[in-house]
Amino acid sequence: EAVVDAIQCIAPEQQKAGDEGDVDDVDNVDSSAMDAPLDLHRIEIMDMEQKMGTDSRFVNGLVLDHGGRHPDMPKVLHNCHIMTCNVTFEYEKTEVQSGFFYSNAEEREQLVESERKWLDERCRAVVDFKRSVCKEGESFVMINQKGIDPLSLDIFAKEGILCLRRAKRRNMERLTLACGGSPIHSIEDMDANQLGFAGKVSEVTIGEDKFTFVEECRHPKSCTLLLRGPNKHTIDQIKDGLRDGLRAVKNAVEDKAVVPGAGAFELAAAMHLRDKVAKATKGRAKLGVEAFAEALLVIPKTLAENSGFDVQDCILKLTDEREESGGTLAVGLDCQSGDPMIPADEGVWDCVRVKRQCLYLSTVLANQLLLVDEVMRAGKSMGKMPDADAGGM
Numbered sequence: 001e002a003v004v005d006a007i008q009c010i011a012p013e014q015q016k017a018g019d020e021g022d023v024d025d026v027d028n029v030d031s032s033a034m035d036a037p038l039d040l041h042r043i044e045i046m047d048m049e050q051k052m053g054t055d056s057r058f059v060n061g062l063v064l065d066h067g068g069r070h071p072d073m074p075k076v077l078h079n080c081h082i083m084t085c086n087v088t089f090e091y092e093k094t095e096v097q098s099g100f101f102y103s104n105a106e107e108r109e110q111l112v113e114s115e116r117k118w119l120d121e122r123c124r125a126v127v128d129f130k131r132s133v134c135k136e137g138e139s140f141v142m143i144n145q146k147g148i149d150p151l152s153l154d155i156f157a158k159e160g161i162l163c164l165r166r167a168k169r170r171n172m173e174r175l176t177l178a179c180g181g182s183p184i185h186s187i188e189d190m191d192a193n194q195l196g197f198a199g200k201v202s203e204v205t206i207g208e209d210k211f212t213f214v215e216e217c218r219h220p221k222s223c224t225l226l227l228r229g230p231n232k233h234t235i236d237q238i239k240d241g242l243r244d245g246l247r248a249v250k251n252a253v254e255d256k257a258v259v260p261g262a263g264a265f266e267l268a269a270a271m272h273l274r275d276k277v278a279k280a281t282k283g284r285a286k287l288g289v290e291a292f293a294e295a296l297l298v299i300p301k302t303l304a305e306n307s308g309f310d311v312q313d314c315i316l317k318l319t320d321e322r323e324e325s326g327g328t329l330a331v332g333l334d335c336q337s338g339d340p341m342i343p344a345d346e347g348v349w350d351c352v353r354v355k356r357q358c359l360y361l362s363t364v365l366a367n368q369l370l371l372v373d374e375v376m377r378a379g380k381s382m383g384k385m386p387d388a389d390a391g392g393m
Contacts, residue, residue, distance in 0.1 A: 067210030262332025263300030
């Protein structure tokens with residue numbers, strides 16, 4: 001369920017409108033965006049070594065692996081305006097080699113004071129911007145990719161602003177996708193339209209690690225899957241299964257179709273080859289059709305063997321069940337009982353592109369193996385010395 005929610009979150013609006021059956025919305029959008037592949041990098045996978053694996057959940061927003069750097073900053077905020085910026089709030093080193101020279105202590109104090117004044121003006125500009133944007137019951141969160149010095153943090157903490165400094169670049173990109181808005185690169189360019197929104201922002205401390213939850217976003221295009229487990233081994237197993245599930249759902253969404261699983265497709269294809277294609281084929285090609293049909297049955301045979309059932313009995317049951325239906329039902333193997341079942345009724349499906357790729361690669365690999373045999377045979381025949389004439393010179 002969490003995997004499906006994550007894919008639906010990053011899916012384009014066109015696909016969501018098509019799933020809901022709104023024809024007008026589908027006609028008003030660009031078809032190229034609908035056909036574009038889904039970007040799984042928009043889904044952040046965050047793991048926490050705590051609680052049980054069943055406590056893993058989908059977060060409709062983003063989870064950052066760092067928190068505020070001031071003890072007086074708020075820990076939980078609601079109705080938050082999110083400001084993502086790449087602006088420095090600390091003393092900067094010059095890009096070229098240079099230095100400041102002074103002759104007495106007063107000149108040094110004036111130098112430090114002027115630099116501090118420059119930073120204080122930037123902080124006051126952010127505070128004034130916050131006061132002009134936030135209404136009653138709203139709060140302000142600033143997530144900066146560059147640094148913020150302690151004095152600036154103290155100014156923001158007194159104003160009730162939650163500040164996160166030195167955020168990772170990938171988190172900054174996902175924040176604008178999840179919360180909306182756009183990055184701010186200059187204090188002079190601050191505008192209310194560049195702010196994102198989140199219904200709740202909270203800071204959680206686990207041991208020595210801090211995490212910031214940005215949740216309840218209005219129209220998120222990026223999300224987080226939060227994995228929890230008692231140890232690293234459990235988290236790694238959940239993460240592997242999660243990645244497989246994400247790719248499977250992504251393939252199904254992009255293909256816009258699925259095929260019955262549990263070996264139903266392979267059984268139907270094998271019976272079609274034997275009953276119709278093989279009878280219509282003449283010569284040695286018929287042997288190839290029969291071999292291909294037998295090879296397709298490897299999938300249901302493997303399912304039966306791994307489930308602890310007799311392989312031949314299971315294949316015969318599946319074949320008889322499909323013949324009794326007149327070849328109209330997709331019959332698969334129930335791995336719990338070993339009896340035939342209808343995969344569509346049980347919700348067992350396979351990806352179309354996986355089956356298509358299996359059919360394509362099977363013939364390509366077989367041709368390559370035969371080609372290797374031909375090359376080796378030709379090499380051996382070329383290495384033989386020709387027989388000497390019986391008559392001699």
